[in-house]
Amino acid sequence: MQENYRFSVAPMLDCTDRHFRLLMRQITRHGLLYSEMVVARALHHIVREGGGAGQDERQRRLERLLGFDPEERPLALQLGGDDPVLLAEATRLAHTWGYDEVNLNIGCPSEKVQQGRFGACLMAEPQRVADCVAAMVAASSLPVTVKHRIGIDARDSYEELLAFVDCVATGGAARFAVHARKAWLEGLDPKQNRTIPPLRWDLVQRLKRERPGLTIELNGGLEALEPCIEQLQLFDGVMVGRAAYAHPLRWGAVDAAIFGDASRPPALASTVVCGLVPHAERWCAQGGRLWAIARHLVHVVEGVSGARHWRAELTRAAGAAAAGPEVLEKAARQLEERGL
Numbered sequence: 001m002q003e004n005y006r007f008s009v010a011p012m013l014d015c016t017d018r019h020f021r022l023l024m025r026q027i028t029r030h031g032l033l034y035s036e037m038v039v040a041r042a043l044h045h046i047v048r049e050g051g052g053a054g055q056d057e058r059q060r061r062l063e064r065l066l067g068f069d070p071e072e073r074p075l076a077l078q079l080g081g082d083d084p085v086l087l088a089e090a091t092r093l094a095h096t097w098g099y100d101e102v103n104l105n106i107g108c109p110s111e112k113v114q115q116g117r118f119g120a121c122l123m124a125e126p127q128r129v130a131d132c133v134a135a136m137v138a139a140s141s142l143p144v145t146v147k148h149r150i151g152i153d154a155r156d157s158y159e160e161l162l163a164f165v166d167c168v169a170t171g172g173a174a175r176f177a178v179h180a181r182k183a184w185l186e187g188l189d190p191k192q193n194r195t196i197p198p199l200r201w202d203l204v205q206r207l208k209r210e211r212p213g214l215t216i217e218l219n220g221g222l223e224a225l226e227p228c229i230e231q232l233q234l235f236d237g238v239m240v241g242r243a244a245y246a247h248p249l250r251w252g253a254v255d256a257a258i259f260g261d262a263s264r265p266p267a268l269a270s271t272v273v274c275g276l277v278p279h280a281e282r283w284c285a286q287g288g289r290l291w292a293i294a295r296h297l298v299h300v301v302e303g304v305s306g307a308r309h310w311r312a313e314l315t316r317a318a319g320a321a322a323a324g325p326e327v328l329e330k331a332a333r334q335l336e337e338r339g340l
């Protein structure tokens with residue numbers, strides 16, 4: 001069996017919540033999934049200070065940030081932060097909560113994150129990142145990985161990228177997921193920073209060639225299985241973000257093609273929706289809104305006649321305050337009847 005990080009679904013705020021991760025689990029049993037970014041300081045605040053909250057309330061807040069279904073594993077918790085002590089504490093929490101890995105976000109260019117002095121701006125402080133990683137490594141037995149860009153602002157030469165990776169490797173990072181774009185911290189917002197700076201797979205390829213002993217994943221602009229398989233000739237893993245969120249069924253052959261497991265046929269839209277019904281039952285029974293799950297499902301049907309109608313109907317029915325799992329059962333039946 002191949003390592004799970006051969007194929008992973010990138011951490012994405014507002015997208016890779018527990019519901020979407022379970023959706024992706026209907027599609028790949030083996031690929032590594034990531035949480036949304038959780039800020040280490042926020043965890044610290046809940047655990048140590050509690051904001052005056054009682055034990056039950058603290059547990060509820062932690063559950064909101066860290067809770068997941070065991071079915072989602074293998075699962076990495078992505079952390080944001082720049083303080084080794086807080087990151088070590090968050091890593092211990094990740095271990096206790098049952099995550100398989102922790103990942104440090106050195107790629108996010110948002111203004112809010114920069115104000116907290118973490119995310120992509122830490123590419124300018126490789127030693128601090130190495131110290132953070134070392135503290136995280138020492139905190140538990142979980143692998144600690146780093147997700148970063150190829151550069152920021154004017155610090156975008158290959159030599160600077162190499163120096164960053166070499167320095168962070170000394171902290172004991174188990175893997176590097178490299179988003180093959182630089183980030184402009186001033187002038188571009190996060191969305192623009194995912195499209196405007198050009199993709200430079202060549203720089204990441206050179207990095208892997210010159211550091212064959214490091215475990216490196218390519219991220220950025222991978223839109224279909226074929227290029228992923230091609231890049232796996234060189235890289236240890238591929239990480240897919242937007243194309244996994246917007247086109248989940250596109251990845252139905254990942255288990256067979258990347259992990260050598262052809263025991264299940266590629267998922268159909270109906271099996272994905274159906275597979276989420278038990279989760280919807282549990283979620284709604286705990287008072288959760290069905291829409292939190294269904295909002296991700298609108299992407300499982302595309303490119304067929306009637307897709308728009310199915311999506312509109314799901315949106316209408318699942319958006320109702322009292323909507324329950326039966327809405328998903330009906331939506332799955334409609335798809336099944338059409339062989340989708």
Ligand SMILES: Cc1cc2nc3c(=O)[nH]c(=O)nc-3n(C[C@H](O)[C@H](O)[C@H](O)COP(=O)(O)O)c2cc1C
Nearest residue numbers: 010011012013037105107179220221222240241242
């Ligand atoms: C909506 C959205 C939210 C994102 N949130 C995060 C995040 O929380 N942490 C992170 O490291 N990257 C985040 N990213 C960046 C992705 O992980 C990924 O690096 C980027 O989208 C490039 O990969 P892609 O071209 O396959 O989408 C986000 C991307 C999107 C589209």
